[in-house]
Amino acid sequence: MSTVHPVIAEVTARIAARSAETRSAYLARIAAAHAEGPARRGMACSNLAHGFAGFSGGDRDVLRAARKPGVAIVSSYNDMLSAHQPMHEYPDWLRVAVREAGGVAQFAGGVPAMCDGITQGRAGMELSLFSREVIAMSTGVALSHEMFDAALLLGVCDKIVPGLLIGALAFGHLPAILVPAGPMSSGLPNKEKARVRQLYAEGKATREDLLDAEAASYHSPGTCTFYGTANSNQIVVEVMGLHLPGTTFVPPGTPLRRALTEQAGRRAVEISRGEEYTPIGAVVDEKAIVNGVVALLATGGSTNHTMHLPAIAAAAGIQLTWDDFAELSAVVPTLAHVYPNGSADINHFHAAGGVQFVIGTLLDAGLLHPDVRTVAGPGLDRYREEAVLADGSLTWRPGAGESVDRDVLRPASDPFAPDGGLRMVEGNLGRAVIKVSAVAPERRLVRAPARVFTTQEQFAEAFAAGELDRDVVVVIRNQGPMANGMPELHGLTPALGVLMDRGHQVALLTDGRMSGASGKVPAAIQLTPEAAAGGPLARIADGDVVHLDADAGELEVLVDAEELAGRELRDGPPDEASWTGTGRELFAPLRRAVGPADQGASVFGGVTPGHFGVPAVPGA
Structure with a gap:
């Protein structure tokens, strides 16, 4: 071994x-x-009786005997x-x-x-x-x-x-x-599904075409x-x-x-x-x-x-x-x-x-x-x-000692790449995750002006109006766990793919998520600290040049540090009154309690000491 x-x-x-x-x-x-033997045998009779009241026959006898x-x-x-x-x-x-x-x-x-x-x-x-x-x-x-x-x-x-x-x-x-x-x-090949999605984003396929493709994929x-x-x-x-x-x-x-x-x-x-x-x-x-x-x-x-x-x-x-x-x-x-x-x-x-x-x-x-x-x-x-x-x-x-198809699966001695598909990038904007498995090496370095949005709908309108047909780093902020529960944003991918296919340098920067469906567009996601927590993302303005280098692990906005720190925070997260409907108001307490993305975006305390009542580590 x-x-x-x-x-x-x-x-x-x-x-x-x-x-x-x-x-x-x-x-x-x-x-x-831990107790050796069924925990229920230590219960009071009334408690145990409630636990098997709905059962009959042999299972009831087993539960009652507590052996x-x-x-x-x-x-x-x-x-x-x-x-x-x-x-x-x-x-x-x-x-x-x-x-x-x-x-x-x-x-x-x-x-x-x-x-x-x-x-x-x-x-x-x-x-x-x-x-x-x-x-x-x-x-x-x-x-x-x-x-x-x-x-x-x-x-x-x-x-x-x-x-x-x-x-x-x-x-x-x-x-x-x-x-x-x-x-x-297996249904409709994934590449064909992606092709139809991109055609729909360009207005070259109908809703029926798109629904047919999706239904053939998820079938x-x-x-x-x-x-x-x-x-x-x-x-x-x-x-x-x-x-x-x-x-x-x-x-x-x-x-x-x-x-x-x-x-x-x-x-x-x-x-x-x-x-x-x-x-x-x-x-x-x-x-x-x-x-x-x-x-x-x-x-x-x-x-x-x-x-x-x-x-x-x-x-x-x-x-x-x-x-x-x-x-x-x-x-x-x-x-x-x-x-x-x-x-x-x-x-x-x-x-x-x-x-x-x-x-x-x-x-x-x-x-x-x-x-x-x-x-x-x-x-x-x-x-x-x-x-x-x-x-x-x-x-x-x-199991198989050899891969049956090396276009799909390879041994560690002959991999597709010598390193893993996930990278961390950091700089004066904080830290983010980027998945590079599907991003071509020549697309992993982007330096372009920012265009800032706070909703996916704003982005879609700008794309439809032709405002993004250029080199661009699309910034979608106030999408973190404190802001709105951190929704996935991979619905942006088809439109971003269109811009990339037109020959532009394109990247996405967000404190939201993109999920496992992250594709060919370089996407620095889950940025922490998030905008709603006062992170630097909240200070980026349209036109600021953003530098993203996935291979070098760099993420910077090319703005003087004093100027950036002096800017007012922009585009605050939704207030409690507007974060309603579809059950969202029921989850408002979780928004207030959630931790940062790099600590699990958890309401239970993330990876910090004190989690689940465990004592803190002195000096940690």
Whole structure:
């Protein structure tokens, strides 16, 4: 087995040292919460009776006796979201599987799941990032009944998986397994979809043309097949050891998908106690967090995880920073070209060797920690194996040792690029994230006058009027978490792509998000400090020259420092009275409590000491 790369080891050691007190306090807390045997056996009779009143037969007897493991099912099922629609059958399958393994499963609670694809460019998108916190709290409510010895977390998409994990880590003494649904089958090729979107932006395609293309792309149950946040979630959590091996990209509606779901139920019972007891708070340690970051970088995954992974880490008492991402990105090669970083979709990636090949080649290159705990047992080597049905029985066999398609997936010895797809840029405007996987090298340096907007609608009007047909850095400010909940802005991409194709230098600068759908346009996003917090972004004026160099990590506005500091703050965020409608007023307290993007954009305290009641580190 290869020695772990020195930078991987150094970054992990630095995270562990930085997190020593917060992590130690977290582990002490979950150790104190653990009781050998079902927690419910310590309940008063009235409490316990409420917990099994709705059950009958053998499951009622098991719950009453309080001797066998109880397993919570927490689900994000709804039938509006294609990615979660297949989960409507899962609870029935899981109850049977858990019963067969000697436990009893209860549907403990549902969590909300919203689709950024539906809310994109609409007011509802301003609730999207905050929905992660609601999901975390909803998971906490579901598990707070203390009837359980393990949990099954059913979720796939954007904020849902991070929210489930954050909530479950608050009950870190419980073993927990994430149960996905798999991707939809391949539809209209992503390049063709992007082509029609750009034609529509230019007025060269009708709404019917666009709707036909979109409906041919998003056409059945399952996760969208481009490599956005949902599919990034799945790769990251499997590499972190939170899925069963080989689970991630098995399609819904197949016998193998059902077999893996049922095995997750059986496995939850097995790891709930005794020698195989595997609490989620022990699985999600410093090494697992670094493995998750490496998987994200190696596959060119979603920029949203530069916020989600720090928030997940913080929930386990671990302090992960953007500097850690940057240092890891410098040594982790890009192994995958999946749309928008290439023409392939996630099914092509899976067929080329998928997660198992990625894990194998990264382990062989020393770029992943092999000595971790997982829900499948000790060590990450098990995750080289792919799941198959042999004579109707679930088993595992060695995954692909070679990529089947090197245009989609390559080994660490022959990558698409020697470094990862995410970069950090910084300068007198603060710090931002930029995804360069799909940005041509000659497009990564832009120096052009700014044109400043505070809404996507203002930008669209200026584009339609021909005001942006030149070299330009489009600035969209007051889109951060404190301002309006940090909506995704990748609806801007088609118009920006048009400007770029006309031969102009073009970049986007924003304190908002662009998601995993960030494409060929260089986009410095999630800028912190955000404009609503008084960051320098709030002082940029039309015509100021902005310098963005993704390769050198530079982001500057070329304005004298004294002049910039002396300018009044412009274009304040929406006030409470105007941030209403589509439920936004319900989320106003979260706007006031949220932390900065580089600390996870969390209302729970980000990665700073004091998170979840953990004491602060002296001198930190």
